[in-house]
Amino acid sequence: MAMPKLERDYNIYMSWNNYQEAIYLPVMPERIELKRKGNGNTYEIVGLGQINTIQARDLAEISFESFFPGRERFPDNMSAGSYVPFLSSEVKKNPAALIQPPTHYVNHLNRWQDSRRPVRFVYKSPVLNISLAVSIEQFDRWEEAGAEGDVSFKLTLKEYAFHTARKIIIEKNPVTGKQKVKQAPKPRLDERVRPKTYTLKPGDDLVKVARLWYSDSSVAKEIQKLNNIPDAQLKNLPVGKVIKLPERK
Structure with missing residues (x-):
């Protein structure tokens, strides 16, 4: 008896303004690169030689290449998967509805990059799950001979660290009268525009x-x-x- 084929889940989902706008990237990249660089400093100490102090790591960087397929490549009577074997899992469920013209994705990414607001990047696979607020650092696209209608692209994203001024709270001990200064709790992260x-x-x-x-x-x-x-x-x-x-x- 043949074992049932297990469906693997591969998706890249991007959203803006707290999920008010969102897209599934239709074609999964062959490779996705995630860089998390450390940030240590080296010092020369007399009598000891070099020492290394460990600092907070740099913000993560994500980069990958793929393409937006021209919609005419998928006639209604043909399976999208027969043209592109690396469709994302969500898009495979309903390619007619979820595969949009290349201009749809390009316009969204251009507008999100120009908004100067963070974008939510979600990558899901059987071995790796990523969900990060990111900035769109670079969005290159081009057309290649022999793939008329398709738009190839490269995305470079950088982890976005939410930051805001925190209030100072002064508490007075009712018994001793001494004052204690502390920071207010961090505000809730908000991706809305x-x-x-x-x-x-x-x-x-x-x-x-x-x-x-x-x-x-x-x-x-x-x-x-x-x-x-x-x-x-x-x-x-x-x-x-x-x-x-x-x-x-």
């Missing part, structure tokens, strides 16, 4: 809006001033009112 305006919903107030988009209730005062909202209206904001949101880097 904050809109320029927000439409108020039932139950909304400016504090809730500030917490939603800035994770900081103190921004409510800034929102109030920006939109010229009087104090008397704060507890009775009209549903559907469009308010401006302050810019933040």
Whole structure:
């Protein structure tokens, strides 16, 4: 009795603005390179010779090459897999719906790169799973003779480290009266692109809006001033009112 063939899962999924836009790369690359370089420093110590101090590693870099197949290569009566054996597992399930024209992928990646916001990169295979916020450092593409309609490309990505100023909390010991200074907890990582305006919903107030988009209730005062909202209206904001949101880097 023949053993059933096990389906292996190979996918590269990329998304932007907290999954508001997303694509599966249709053709898996032959090779994906992940670099995680250490960052040690070497010093010359009199009487000891050289010593090495270990620092935090550099940000990871990911690079690979593949291509976006021209949609005309997959007529409705032919299997996409018969043309390209390395289709991602998710695309194989419904190639007619998930394989888009090359311009679809190129436009998305161009726009994401120009947005100056991080992209979520997810790579899944039987032996390796990667999920990282990354910046698109380089996106090269070209056409090759004999593959009319296809667009070949090379992507170079770099791990993105979320960073923001952290508040300082001063706590006073009720018994001794001594003060203790500590950092506030790290804010939740947020990949969303904050809109320029927000439409108020039932139950909304400016504090809730500030917490939603800035994770900081103190921004409510800034929102109030920006939109010229009087104090008397704060507890009775009209549903559907469009308010401006302050810019933040």
